[in-house]
Amino acid sequence: MPPVVDRPLFFLDYDGTLAPIVDDPSAAVPHPDIPDLLRRLEAQHPLWIVTGRDIEALSQFLDRPYRAIGLHGAQEGTVGGEARQLLPEEAVRALRRLRTSVPALEGLQVEEKNQTFAVHYRAVDDEEAAREQLADWLADLPDALDAVWGKKVVELRPAGLTKGTAVERIAGEHPDATPVYLGDDTTDEDAFESLQALDRAAVTVKVGEGTTSASHRLAGPDAVADYLRRYL
Numbered sequence: 001m002p003p004v005v006d007r008p009l010f011f012l013d014y015d016g017t018l019a020p021i022v023d024d025p026s027a028a029v030p031h032p033d034i035p036d037l038l039r040r041l042e043a044q045h046p047l048w049i050v051t052g053r054d055i056e057a058l059s060q061f062l063d064r065p066y067r068a069i070g071l072h073g074a075q076e077g078t079v080g081g082e083a084r085q086l087l088p089e090e091a092v093r094a095l096r097r098l099r100t101s102v103p104a105l106e107g108l109q110v111e112e113k114n115q116t117f118a119v120h121y122r123a124v125d126d127e128e129a130a131r132e133q134l135a136d137w138l139a140d141l142p143d144a145l146d147a148v149w150g151k152k153v154v155e156l157r158p159a160g161l162t163k164g165t166a167v168e169r170i171a172g173e174h175p176d177a178t179p180v181y182l183g184d185d186t187t188d189e190d191a192f193e194s195l196q197a198l199d200r201a202a203v204t205v206k207v208g209e210g211t212t213s214a215s216h217r218l219a220g221p222d223a224v225a226d227y228l229r230r231y232l
């Protein structure tokens, strides 16, 4: 069993950690003890839910406005409330510049997405030419942005944001607390590594099997509930 620390700062991954993995993600209800445990833990300690999903998706499973990290670290907000993508200043500046310089081409459609945008070219006359023009327009993209090409669309997204960058930032806001991170995903490894690199104690817990850089391990959501109960 991982140690129980005095002033925990909880980071709890949702799928596979607080809720058993199921085939249908929309049926991933939390372990039966979890809703009550979370409510009581949150009354005493800072607590963040972590997920690869859009935070909004968690509101079907959790009935309180827990703070949350979504999209594997690229989003921050509250369950059932506001959520915003995290954009470094460099990305914000580049998005502003790109938004005002979208190629003036008949048929191009800009889709606004919460702080970022996508450009669709399915309605242009010459798709090949449009694609080339868009590629030129995006030629000197800063590291803070990714251009993701889809079906007749290119979308701009923040790059380099992970569960690791998220927990590092939040841990910095709680200098006297000990981060306690429980997760089962490969993307949780970024968080384990970031927390271990901090110049302070942290409890990192891999849930389930598989290689990990976490310092402790719990078998699954039952064991997670047993461990969390020790903080009450």
Ligand SMILES: [Mg+2]
Pocket (backbone or CB within 6 Å): 013, 014, 015, 016, 017, 183, 184, 185
């Ligand atoms: Mg998970």
